[in-house]
Amino acid sequence: xxxxxxxxxxxxxxxxxxxxxxxxxxxxxxxxxxxxxxxxxxxxxxxxxxxxxxxxxxxxxxxxxxxxxxxxxxxxxxxxxxxxxxxxxxxxxxxxxxxxxxxxxxxxxxxxxxxxxxxxxxxxxxxxxxxxxxxxxxxxxxxxxxxxxxxxxxxxxxxxxxxxxxxxxxxxxxxxxxxxxxxxxxxxxxxxxxxxxxxxxxxxxxxxxxxxxxxxxxxxxxxxxxxxxxxxxxxxxxxxxxxxxxxxxxxxxxxxxxxxxxxxxxxxxxxxxxxxxxxxxxxxxxxxxxxxxxxxxxxxxxxxxxxxxxxxxxxxxxxxxxxxxxxxxxxxxxxxxxxxxxxxxxxxxxxxxxxxxxxxxxxxxxxxxxxxxxxxxxxxxxxxxxxxxxxxxxxxxxxxxxxxxxxxxxxxxxxxxxxxxxxxxxxxxxxxxxxxxxxxx
Amino acid sequence: xxxxxxxxxxxxxxxxxxxxxxxxxxxxxxxxxxxxxxxxxxxxxxxxxxxxxxxxxxxxxxxxxxxxxxxxxxxxxxxxxxxxxxxxxxxxxxxxxxxxxxxxxxxxxxxxxxxxxxxxxxxxxxxxxxxxxxxxxxxxxxxxxxxxxxxxxxxxxxxxxxxxxxxxxxxxxxxxxxxxxxxxxxxxxxxxxxxxxxxxxxxxxxxxxxxxxxxxxxxxxxxxxxxxxxxxxxxxxxxxxxxxxxxxxxxxxxxxxxxxxxxxxxxxxxxxxxxxxxxxxxxxxxxxxxxxxxxxxxxxxxxxxxxxxxxxxxxxxxxxxxxxxxxxxxxxxxxxxxxxxxxxxxxxxxxxxxxxxxxxxxxxxxxxxxxxxxxxxxxxxxxxxxx
Numbered sequence: 001x002x003x004x005x006x007x008x009x010x011x012x013x014x015x016x017x018x019x020x021x022x023x024x025x026x027x028x029x030x031x032x033x034x035x036x037x038x039x040x041x042x043x044x045x046x047x048x049x050x051x052x053x054x055x056x057x058x059x060x061x062x063x064x065x066x067x068x069x070x071x072x073x074x075x076x077x078x079x080x081x082x083x084x085x086x087x088x089x090x091x092x093x094x095x096x097x098x099x100x101x102x103x104x105x106x107x108x109x110x111x112x113x114x115x116x117x118x119x120x121x122x123x124x125x126x127x128x129x130x131x132x133x134x135x136x137x138x139x140x141x142x143x144x145x146x147x148x149x150x151x152x153x154x155x156x157x158x159x160x161x162x163x164x165x166x167x168x169x170x171x172x173x174x175x176x177x178x179x180x181x182x183x184x185x186x187x188x189x190x191x192x193x194x195x196x197x198x199x200x201x202x203x204x205x206x207x208x209x210x211x212x213x214x215x216x217x218x219x220x221x222x223x224x225x226x227x228x229x230x231x232x233x234x235x236x237x238x239x240x241x242x243x244x245x246x247x248x249x250x251x252x253x254x255x256x257x258x259x260x261x262x263x264x265x266x267x268x269x270x271x272x273x274x275x276x277x278x279x280x281x282x283x284x285x286x287x288x289x290x291x292x293x294x295x296x297x298x299x300x301x302x303x304x305x306x307x308x309x310x311x312x313x314x315x316x317x318x319x320x321x322x323x324x325x326x327x328x329x330x331x332x333x334x335x336x337x338x339x340x341x342x343x344x345x346x347x348x349x350x351x352x353x354x355x356x357x358x359x360x361x362x363x364x365x366x367x368x369x370x371x372x373x374x375x376x377x378x379x380x381x382x383x384x385x386x387x388x389x390x391x392x393x394x395x396x397x398x399x400x401x402x403x404x405x406x407x408x409x410x411x412x413x414x415x416x417x418x419x420x421x422x423x424x425x426x427x428x429x430x431x432x433x434x435x436x437x438x439x440x441x
Numbered sequence: 442x443x444x445x446x447x448x449x450x451x452x453x454x455x456x457x458x459x460x461x462x463x464x465x466x467x468x469x470x471x472x473x474x475x476x477x478x479x480x481x482x483x484x485x486x487x488x489x490x491x492x493x494x495x496x497x498x499x500x501x502x503x504x505x506x507x508x509x510x511x512x513x514x515x516x517x518x519x520x521x522x523x524x525x526x527x528x529x530x531x532x533x534x535x536x537x538x539x540x541x542x543x544x545x546x547x548x549x550x551x552x553x554x555x556x557x558x559x560x561x562x563x564x565x566x567x568x569x570x571x572x573x574x575x576x577x578x579x580x581x582x583x584x585x586x587x588x589x590x591x592x593x594x595x596x597x598x599x600x601x602x603x604x605x606x607x608x609x610x611x612x613x614x615x616x617x618x619x620x621x622x623x624x625x626x627x628x629x630x631x632x633x634x635x636x637x638x639x640x641x642x643x644x645x646x647x648x649x650x651x652x653x654x655x656x657x658x659x660x661x662x663x664x665x666x667x668x669x670x671x672x673x674x675x676x677x678x679x680x681x682x683x684x685x686x687x688x689x690x691x692x693x694x695x696x697x698x699x700x701x702x703x704x705x706x707x708x709x710x711x712x713x714x715x716x717x718x719x720x721x722x723x724x725x726x727x728x729x730x731x732x733x734x735x736x737x738x739x740x741x742x743x744x745x746x747x748x749x750x751x752x753x754x755x756x757x758x759x760x761x762x763x764x765x766x767x768x769x770x771x772x773x774x775x776x777x778x779x780x781x782x783x784x785x786x787x788x789x790x791x792x793x794x795x796x797x798x799x800x801x802x803x804x805x806x807x808x809x810x811x812x813x814x815x816x817x818x819x820x821x822x823x824x825x826x827x828x
Contacts, residue, residue, distance in 0.1 A: 084781030088515065088772055141545045141741065142774045144570060148743045149778045162571040162743060164580075167543060169551075169565040193576065352545075355565075356552040379513055384774070387513045388549030392556055 004308030008286045011307065012246040012273055016266045021252045025066065031056040032128045037205060040130040042096075042147050043137030044165065044347035045328065046197070047256050048221060050134075052213035053201045058127055059256045060146070061412075064095035066252075068300035068413035076102060077414070083153075091382045091413040093146040100153045103127050130154070132204050134197065136163035139352030140385035161200045163193045165347055170355040177358050178330065183348075190344035217259035218339040225331035227267035228254055231274045232324060236370050239288035240318050241277035245307035246284065247323035248298055254327045285316040290431055293367055294320035295393060296378025297386040301415040310376075313427060318370045322386075325351040325362050352385035359389050360396040367401055373434050375405035376427070381417040404437075406430040446663030449656040450640065457643040460499055461534045467494055467649060468534070474596065477535035479523075479551060480682040481706055481739070482542050482568055484585060484726045486612050486716065489650065490604040491592040496535070497646035500683035501526060504802055511553050516546050517772040518801025519683040523550035527557040537562040537595055539588065543570060544741065546772070547682070564591050572734055572744035582727040589723070605722040612716070615645060615654045618661065619712040627702050627760045631669035635677070635700045636687040642707045643684055669699055673817045676762040677703040678753060678783070679776055681710075681741065685768050685799060692806050693766060696813040702760035704737055704753065705768070713737045740779035749779060750786035757792055763820045764793040766813070771798045793820055 031038050039050055042060040050057040067073040073095050080098030081087070087094075133151060137143025144162065151160045166186045174180040198209045228250070235242050253266055277283075292310070294317045299306060310317050328334075330349065334342035351359070367375070375397055377390045394405040408423040456463040464475045475494040478485060488495035500522045508525025526532050532554065538561065540551055548565070555563045566584045569577060593600055619641065622633065633641075641660070645653050675698045677685075684707040693700065703709050714733040719725040734742045738749040757765060765787055769776045780796070787794045795816040797809055 084784055086777045086780070089774060089777040093774075093778065139545070141543045141570070142778070144743055145740065145775050145778050149782070151745070152782055156745065160745075162574065164569045164571050164574070166567045166569075167548065167565070169548075169567075171564050171566075189580070196574075196576075355548075356556065381513075381515055384513065384516055384549065384772075385545045388516075388545065389552055390513075391511050392552060 004305060004312050007312070008314065009243075009245075009308050009311035010282070010284055010286055011249070012242050012270065012277075012284075014250075014266065014269050014273060016262070016269050017250075017253075020257065020262070020266065021066075024252075024257055025063075028056055028058060028128065029126045037131040038128045039132055039134055039204075040127075040150065041134040041136065043135060043143050044163075044350065045255055046134060046136045046163070046347070048214060048217040048259055048343070049194075049197060049201060051217055051258055052210045053205050054207065054210075055201075055205065056128070057256070058130070060096040060150075061092045062252065062256055063099065063127065064092040064413045065298070065300045067095060067099075068415070069303055071301065071415075073301075073413050087414070088382060090140075090142050090146070091411050093142060093149075094382075095413050097146070097150060097153060099127050100150050103129050104154060130158050132158055133160040134163070134200075135160065136165060136197075136347060138165040138347055138350035139167065139354075140383075142385070159204065161197060163190065163197060163347070165190060165350075165353065168348060168354050168358065170357040175357070177354075177361055178333075178345075183345075186348055187341060187345045190347055191341045194340050194344055215336055215339060218334055218343070219336040220259040220261065220263055221254075221328055222331045222334040222336055224254060224259075224263045224267045225328040225334075227264070227271045229329065229331065231267070231271035232319070234271075234274045234278055235284075235318055237278055238291065238371060239281075239283035239285065240291065240316050240370075241274050241282060241284055243284040243307070243311075244294050244317040244320050244323060245303065247319075248303060251298075251323065251327060283316070285311045285314065287314045288316040289314035290316070290373050290434060291371055292317045293363070293370070293372045293375045294322070294378065295363065295375055295386075295390060296320075297322055297380050297383050297412050299378055299380070299410040299418060300413055302410060302418055309423065310427075313431060315427070315431070317376065318372065319366050321351045321359070321363065324366055325349070352388075356389045356392045359393060360400075363393050364397060364400050367397060367403055372403060374403055374430050376430075377405055377407045379407050379409050381409060381411040382414065383412055402437075404430055404433050444663055446660055449659035449663070450637065453644040453648075453653070453656055453660070454640045456648050457499075457640045460496060460501075460647045461531060463647055464494065464496055464534045474536040475534065476595070477532060477538045477554075479538070479540040479547055480542065481710075481741075482730055482733070483539055484541070484588060484730075486608040486722075486726060487585070487588050487592055487600070487605060488539070489611065490608040491596045491600045492598065493536075493592070493596060494649060495539075498523065498526070498532070498535075499643060499647070500801065501531065503529075503531070508553075512546075512549050515772055516549060517682075517770050518799075519770065520546040520550040522683075522801050523547075524553040527554045532558065535561070538564070539591070540565045541568045541584070541588070542741070543567045544682075545774075562591070562595055564588075566591070568730060570742045572731055572742050573746065578727060578731065581730050582724060585723050585726050602722050605726075606719070609716045609722055609725065610718065611650050611654070615650050615657070616712040616715055618654060618657050619645065622661065623702070623709055623712070625666060626700075629669050630666040631699060632664045632667040634694060635690040635703075639684050639687060639690065639707050642711055646707075646711070669701070672697050672699040673764060673820045674699055674701045674760070674762045675816075676701065676753070676757050676760060676765045677705055677708070677768060678765055679768040680705045680707065680770055680799070681739065681773065681776070682706060683770065686804055688806060689768070689797075689799065689804060689809065692810050693813050696810055697817040698764075698766070698813060701762050702756055704749075704756065710737045710739070740775040748782075748786075750782045753783060754786050754790055754792065757787075757790075762792075763824075764795070764816055766816070767794065767796045769796060769798050771800050793823070 076098030135147035410418040485495035507528035
């Protein structure tokens with residue numbers, strides 16, 4: 001095993017990004033002291049509703065990912081194991097449920113409701129206890145069950161609201177990406193539930209919902225998303241000015257940061273930096289020789305490691321399903337005057353919420369658009385939702401585009417499943433195959 | 442000459458062991474079409490009313506080969522086996538496929554079926570799993586109507602309400618008979634071993650219902666009740682989609698335990714709830730989807746006023762079981778999520794518990810035997826100390 005270097009990677013540096021995410025979490029940890037209500041939610045980005053309702057919010061997967069990215073996930077996972085969760089369970093769920101156990105323990109030790117005084121040393125126990133839950137999980141069935149169990153861990157005393165997001169299997173002949181009867185029906189069905197969610201929030205807060213605030217929030221998010229998509233499109237150039245890892249680094253911003261001028265400024269700066277690099281021929285990977293697509297949910301423990309690892313092999317990982325087909329990725333759907341339908345549609349557009357027919361279309365489309373040489377599949381050990389279609393996607397890319405692929409194992413928030421030697425040897429083999437193919441052309 | 446009981450059991454056992462052979466023979470015999478269903482909640486009554494044979498696709502005994510290259514090795518054995526069956530042509534006997542349940546691993550397997558059976562309809566109508574919302578019932582009813590329309594398209598014939606009501610009665614009759622067997626077991630009848638009961642349930646998932654009911658009556662008429670012996674009484678819990686390995690069931694009973702109750706899909710769960718006679722059969726089918734989860738709660742559903750853990754404790758008390766053996770299909774996330782709640786509830790009532798993880802292949806039967814024997818011994822010692 002060879003440790004990756006910093007020599008060849010050249011990540012984006014965005015001045016406005018300075019601790020934006022860290023500040024968000026620090027702010028959340030003091031929510032109770034400031035008399036704020038806290039909602040725990042999972043799955044889709046329903047946070048604009050919470051912001052408009054004057055709430056503070058904690059996204060379960062995001063907190064698990066943050067712990068893993070900081071190598072701080074173990075206390076929560078151990079608490080989960082001691083409670084009885086088996087190690088093959090979704091590591092997001094396992095980590096977050098461990099946080100719930102720690103948070104509940106801390107709450108019982110501190111009747112003020114301010115969690116964390118007892119266990120300030122452990123980030124995992126610093127989450128403020130939820131005043132209520134909202135579940136809006138698309139694609140993976142585990143999400144809804146995970147929140148139901150969180151509800152039970154807290155003694156069935158914390159109210160919970162479920163938004164049911166139907167899977168888009170592509171049953172009917174007219175079914176396609178953003179089109180067909182299936183899409184229209186599901187969009188309307190979810191939109192109806194979002195109005196019910198607003199009623200629930202009004203009950204929980206005791207205040208009328210601020211629709212103007214929601215419209216304002218969505219106008220910021222729409223603009224931020226447009227800028228993000230425009231910046232991504234600039235990366236069709238070879239060498240690419242920014243990489244998949246740069247888009248991973250800004251997922252938190254587009255996924256659950258508060259909507260506001262800062263968010264728009266952040267993505268304005270991202271786009272400007274990508275454009276500047278393009279104008280100056282500055283590459284995201286200094287010696288780009290290969291352009292790869294990354295399919296799989298992120299291995300948060302290994303984010304920096306992987307970015308350097310691929311760069312060391314002269315590989316620019318340019319785009320991926322997790323970054324490019326998620327997170328308000330179709331801003332044209334959002335009507336800022338009447339945003340509910342467009343929000344519902346985005347909640348359905350989770351990249352694990354499509355049948356393989358649509359996923360093949362999206363993957364092959366992006367591979368063509370970004371001039372991809374091969375696909376890397378991260379077989380995330382405890383994430384069946386993302387790994388389910390991967391073998392079929394690999395076959396499709398090979399058959400339709402002649403693009404090779406490789407698989408490596410890891411996990412979203414459990415480092416023990418990552419095997420560096422496997423990644424290294426399989427990557428070397430695939431790149432060699434690409435070289436051979438090029439030499440024949 | 443074998444008794445009617447033996448003959449009937451042999452016929453049921455053959456269907457359970459070789460579903461594809463049964464389906465092929467049924468198609469040849471009737472000229473009808475057969476559809477493959479995926480567990481657990483598709484309204485098979487509708488398919489029956491449409492004149493097709495609805496068959497819940499079983500995990501088969503073949504080693505997984507091609508399926509390993511189609512789904513992750515960390516998918517449950519049932520879904521990997523389904524992918525294997527699809528890839529190697531073992532599902533070719535079916536004319537179409539229908540699914541109602543939103544299990545993420547099952548969806549992966551169904552996508553493989555779509556790929557490998559491209560000329561056949563594969564229809565997924567998602568029955569929502571959040572059971573307590575005000576829009577649950579209308580949404581479930583809408584999906585039931587979708588299934589009806591799709592089945593009408595599939596068969597090219599209209600399905601009347603009377604057809605559906607008739608099929609409901611046929612299915613209810615089968616369930617009632619099966620439930621009477623479970624009731625008798627609960628009350629002390631040990632005539633049928635758990636692997637034999639599994640044959641009854643599994644064959645019911647495969648065969649034409651009226652044919653199955655007839656054979657079931659023969660089985661019931663021929664065997665008298667057999668008082669159970671003094672083996673330790675246990676409840677089997679878990680396994681939502683596929684049947685536990687029969688050899689595993691034998692090991693449990695050989696180790697000094699006797700199964701008196703269960704909440705397995707290939708058991709009580711499958712026959713728990715009748716649709717009932719009604720003037721509105723579609724509404725009844727939607728209603729039974731909700732009522733079934735109250736009768737035998739399932740961790741794949743979200744329903745705040747029912748608890749699998751409470752149900753399990755109540756069942757144990759009702760049957761007089763002295764311990765619970767949890768059979769958890771490896772990688773089954775709903776079960777992994779709910780297990781700590783089961784453990785806590787049973788521990789609070791001092792009910793001994795043994796967790797056994799199961800896999801499609803490589804079940805370590807001898808080490809399982811040791812663990813079951815240890816559970817039995819633990820309960821016996823407890824008995825001695827409380828006498």
